[in-house]
Amino acid sequence: MEDFRFNNKTDIRFGRNRIEEELRPAVQQFGDRVLLVYGGQSIKRSGLYDQVKGLLNGLSVTELPGIAPNPKIDSVRDGQKLAKDNDVDVILAVGGGSVIDAAKVIASAKFYAGDPWDLVINASERTKLAQVPVVDILTLAATGTEMNYGSVISNPETHQKLGTYGPNSPAVSFLDPTLTYTVPANQTAAGSMDIMSHLLEQYFDAAGANDVSKGLIEGLMRAVIKWAPVALETPDDYDARANLMWGATMALNGIVRSGNQNGWTVHPLEHELSAYYDITHGVGLGILTPRWMEFALNADTEALFARYGRNVWDLRGDDDQMVANQAIEATYNWIENLGIPMTLPEVGIADEKNFVAMADSAVSVGRLDVVPYVKLNTGDVVSIYKASMQPLNFNK
Amino acid sequence: MEDFRFNNKTDIRFGRNRIEEELRPAVQQFGDRVLLVYGGQSIKRSGLYDQVKGLLNGLSVTELPGIAPNPKIDSVRDGQKLAKDNDVDVILAVGGGSVIDAAKVIASAKFYAGDPWDLVINASERTKLAQVPVVDILTLAATGTEMNYGSVISNPETHQKLGTYGPNSPAVSFLDPTLTYTVPANQTAAGSMDIMSHLLEQYFDAAGANDVSKGLIEGLMRAVIKWAPVALETPDDYDARANLMWGATMALNGIVRSGNQNGWTVHPLEHELSAYYDITHGVGLGILTPRWMEFALNADTEALFARYGRNVWDLRGDDDQMVANQAIEATYNWIENLGIPMTLPEVGIADEKNFVAMADSAVSVGRLDVVPYVKLNTGDVVSIYKASMQPLNFNK
Missing domain, CATH: 1.20.1090.10 (Dehydroquinate synthase-like - alpha domain)
Structure with missing residues (x-):
């Protein structure tokens, strides 16, 4: 067996609809300025988007929609700008692995002056930076990003899809199996x-x-x-x-x-x-x-x-x-x-x-x-x- | 499957002799006043006691030896007094489950005015208290206390052996399998x-x-x-x-x-x-x-x-x-x-x-x-x- 270090501080909240009571305090413990990151229309169709917005009522919420599968560096760049411009205290990611992966890199990019692709290429630089706490609501059982340090980001211009990691895993992850009922078969x-x-x-x-x-x-x-x-x-x-x-x-x-x-x-x-x-x-x-x-x-x-x-x-x-x-x-x-x-x-x-x-x-x-x-x-x-x-x- | 919350911040350092490089910074991140808790003679015979004392050279180390198997509430009372009198910043437990169990309750008892047996009987009171960070060096594979919130404390006068839990698991646990080479067969x-x-x-x-x-x-x-x-x-x-x-x-x-x-x-x-x-x-x-x-x-x-x-x-x-x-x-x-x-x-x-x-x-x-x-x-x-x-x- 090899030597290892294990340290994972993610606070897992597993079960049906825990967000109703727990989302707002989980987010607000870090501040009132929230960057809400999500993907396409599925969380709007399911009603989750409206529920989350209701639960965050009164907080300052900036939105970054449109995170695509195999999340692209351009989305991270957009998120970096929003995080800086609004000086966000916390990022709330609602979606599957792609959304959370992007949120974790944006959380680092807020504290980086250059292009966030640098942080994908060079994770060891990234671990020296501060990171905005990430809270997430997972909607797909797959990547494990909800409780680890990693992200995978794609750069279509260079044909690169690379893994990177930050100093922290998500602060709080809500795992509600019922949110995956509507995930399509494929x-x-x-x-x-x-x-x-x-x-x-x-x-x-x-x-x-x-x-x-x-x-x-x-x-x-x-x-x-x-x-x-x-x-x-x-x-x-x-x-x-x-x-x-x-x-x-x-x-x-x-x-x-x-x-x-x-x-x-x-x-x-x-x-x-x-x-x-x-x-x-x-x-x-x-x-x-x-x-x-x-x-x-x-x-x-x-x-x-x-x-x-x-x-x-x-x-x-x-x-x-x-x-x-x-x-x-x-x-x-x-x-x-x-x-x-x-x-x-x-x-x-x-x-x-x-x-x-x-x-x-x-x-x-x-x-x-x-x-x-x-x-x-x-x-x-x-x-x-x-x-x-x-x-x-x-x-x- | 039942709903659950999982959150465990213990920093595990697994492998041979990591304490040589890592013990001092792991302890000193919390302060210079250390309560060193251990059991009997085995860590003195093995040389671990001398190694630890050497690594902590220059820090203010108070010792609480003599923690027995099925650790007794009297040892916790002794530890409570030492922790208060010396205003310790961190507790270093060196030993098996009994030593670490006692250290975790002492870590709470520093912030309690009454008899620590109260904290064994009533863990929900205990979780409201502050707790001194505990660093441990494990010498026996058994109880799992090195990465959980629990302790089991015995009160010989009342024939009671009761489980209790605190607000935190150990901050840092050193797991060195070679330290268990000398554990007797029984x-x-x-x-x-x-x-x-x-x-x-x-x-x-x-x-x-x-x-x-x-x-x-x-x-x-x-x-x-x-x-x-x-x-x-x-x-x-x-x-x-x-x-x-x-x-x-x-x-x-x-x-x-x-x-x-x-x-x-x-x-x-x-x-x-x-x-x-x-x-x-x-x-x-x-x-x-x-x-x-x-x-x-x-x-x-x-x-x-x-x-x-x-x-x-x-x-x-x-x-x-x-x-x-x-x-x-x-x-x-x-x-x-x-x-x-x-x-x-x-x-x-x-x-x-x-x-x-x-x-x-x-x-x-x-x-x-x-x-x-x-x-x-x-x-x-x-x-x-x-x-x-x-x-x-x-x-x-």
């Missing part, structure tokens, strides 16, 4: 895949003998595997939405990475897809994950893949190689049954022209030749992209 | 049983459909089950000590209770044993746990016991009742193999004269007729104590 599926991918990235880790982390992750994976199909079948199943929501938070709040080496693989590969083609992050992960597994399975790794098969998928048998292959197939089938497109052409990526550039960037940004469980060079990454062009066939 | 065993019991208390919970919590707990239990025997066999096995130490913290830092109803059973029963006979807490838990399981297994509960058997003990078979019984036997055998005495007479409790009084108190203090997964009245508790007088026989 987003529920992509969000569930995002959770599963976070867990897999941390499970297939190079640190030795970290059974605490592995055991925690196995339990979280079983919960996600069980409840994602239920949420798709019955969108207002509270238990399904609750397990996915808390599972998403637990998957990426720092707990299960403690004692790991934390070299991620599939996310850097996916970030290139989203940066070049602006596809849904969870869909890209769904396509790439089984191909990465097929690539990564070898004599050195099959024992861990077999453990994954036994402890997560309840597979039996003493033959590690067989169980490992069955585990990859089970993973593929679970993703496919969520309704996620399983090839790149299905999401509009019809040719391989950018694969080498994307692979080069993924290896460089993700240090894939140095830090992951299975190290990858550019050619390896290209082969994984190419394998994603057609369905996997397990009857070979 | 304490390693009792500590491991304490961890396992914390997990079982939260696993057999009345909240429905909390698969996140159940999955996390199953993973932690597998880690403890695997590594406790290794630590007994090879006391300086780093991986074993690291998994036990982080597993102990994770078992009781609030994470795995989130979304549960949290009615505990075996701990209230054990607290009576320790209060009347001052036996080792983990030993009492080891004796009582399998008897509670036998009592609690019935048609309503067997599905969960069977899940426990399959996901924790890797038992197979479709017959829930059979798997449930095998799981109880596996639990008993694991405890016995740790070298824990398995009957009350083996720890000097030769007769049943106090059982009714103890059972009455356990039901009252633990609200055992209201909150647990399987509710218990006084007669039920007496029957569990009586069943603890002789070994369990699984070949009946």
Whole structure:
């Protein structure tokens, strides 16, 4: 087990409609000047927008709407200006991962004189800055941003989608599973895949003998595997939405990475897809994950893949190689049954022209030749992209 | 899943000898007047005491030695006086659960004019008080106090051993697995049983459909089950000590209770044993746990016991009742193999004269007729104590 530091001060308020009593004091503890950050029309259609505005009645509320999926640096620039011009005391983010990711970087950018893209490229500079406290109301179970230090911001001009982190996780996060009842099936599926991918990235880790982390992750994976199909079948199943929501938070709040080496693989590969083609992050992960597994399975790794098969998928048998292959197939089938497109052409990526550039960037940004469980060079990454062009066939 | 709030600010520093660089700034961030709380001779024998004193050189350090297992209210009273007389800024606790438990209550008692036993009896008063920040160096993997709000304090005069909680968890906790290399086998065993019991208390919970919590707990239990025997066999096995130490913290830092109803059973029963006979807490838990399981297994509960058997003990078979019984036997055998005495007479409790009084108190203090997964009245508790007088026989 590796040495680690864990310190996460986010105050989680989990349950139905806690905002009614708790939102105003949670926000107002930091001051009266609020920047309200959100996405599109969904929180207006659902009534959440009106409820929040009512609860903040009398406070000075400036609005930044229109945060898009794969949030763009231009939105952060807009937020920086509003935060400075109105000298906001607190940012209230209402939405999914993209909205909260943007809010967290805006919270730093208020205290930065230059272009906030600098803070995305150079997180270590960012951690030296002050940060406006962020309160959020989460509306999608997926990224875990509601209880961590990270954000992912895209720059369409440079084809870059990069992770950054700040000095603080959100101050208060409201997690109300009922707010996810109206999430469409494709987003529920992509969000569930995002959770599963976070867990897999941390499970297939190079640190030795970290059974605490592995055991925690196995339990979280079983919960996600069980409840994602239920949420798709019955969108207002509270238990399904609750397990996915808390599972998403637990998957990426720092707990299960403690004692790991934390070299991620599939996310850097996916970030290139989203940066070049602006596809849904969870869909890209769904396509790439089984191909990465097929690539990564070898004599050195099959024992861990077999453990994954036994402890997560309840597979039996003493033959590690067989169980490992069955585990990859089970993973593929679970993703496919969520309704996620399983090839790149299905999401509009019809040719391989950018694969080498994307692979080069993924290896460089993700240090894939140095830090992951299975190290990858550019050619390896290209082969994984190419394998994603057609369905996997397990009857070979 | 039940509604919950989770907020835990403890700053965990996990790994070998981090105190060398990090202890002084961790303490001094709160001030220069330190109350150093510890137990007996073991930290002097190991050299840890001298190392800590060296690292705090130049600060104003007042010492409170002699904190006993099942820490006594008199030690808290002594600490209260020292904390007030020296107007301490920070308390540094060096030791196991008893030392840290006492330090946390002393941290509140500095700001209380009356007898600190009041704060044990009435935690809700205590949460309104200020609290001196506590920094700790943990030397035993067991109670989880290093990352939670709780303490258990004994009052020998009144035969009471009661849980209390304060407004804050420790500010900084140093978790160095190598400091537990010298823990004797019987304490390693009792500590491991304490961890396992914390997990079982939260696993057999009345909240429905909390698969996140159940999955996390199953993973932690597998880690403890695997590594406790290794630590007994090879006391300086780093991986074993690291998994036990982080597993102990994770078992009781609030994470795995989130979304549960949290009615505990075996701990209230054990607290009576320790209060009347001052036996080792983990030993009492080891004796009582399998008897509670036998009592609690019935048609309503067997599905969960069977899940426990399959996901924790890797038992197979479709017959829930059979798997449930095998799981109880596996639990008993694991405890016995740790070298824990398995009957009350083996720890000097030769007769049943106090059982009714103890059972009455356990039901009252633990609200055992209201909150647990399987509710218990006084007669039920007496029957569990009586069943603890002789070994369990699984070949009946």
